[in-house]
Amino acid sequence: MERLSAAAPSRARVLAPKWYTVAEVAQMLGYGLSKTKTLVATDELRSLKDGGHRRILPEWVDEYVARRAGEAA
Numbered sequence: 308m309e310r311l312s313a314a315a316p317s318r319a320r321v322l323a324p325k326w327y328t329v330a331e332v333a334q335m336l337g338y339g340l341s342k343t344k345t346l347v348a349t350d351e352l353r354s355l356k357d358g359g360h361r362r363i364l365p366e367w368v369d370e371y372v373a374r375r376a377g378e379a380a
Contacts, residue, residue, distance in 0.1 A: 326362040329354070335368065346371070 327335070332352070333343035346352035353367040 324365070326355075326357075326364050327368065329361050329363065332363050332368055336372075 324331075329347060330340055332334045332338075333340045336343065338346075343352070344377075346377050347354045347361055347363070352363065352371045354361045
């Protein structure tokens with residue numbers, strides 16, 4: 308008879324992203340890529356340039372959402 312052993316719980320560590328691409332933020336917000344790029348270009352959504360790409364910190368996404376929610380209230 309084959310004996311089954313309980314597998315040890317996975318200890319893999321999942322790291323949260325340090326920043327997002329514009330496309331990732333567009334998907335998270337449910338916006339199109341063009342709208343999200345416009346938000347970045349008009350500084351409504353903060354971003355930084357990393358080489359040839361724009362990156363958005365998670366807290367900047369949170370700030371944008373909080374600001375929009377405040378405007379709606």
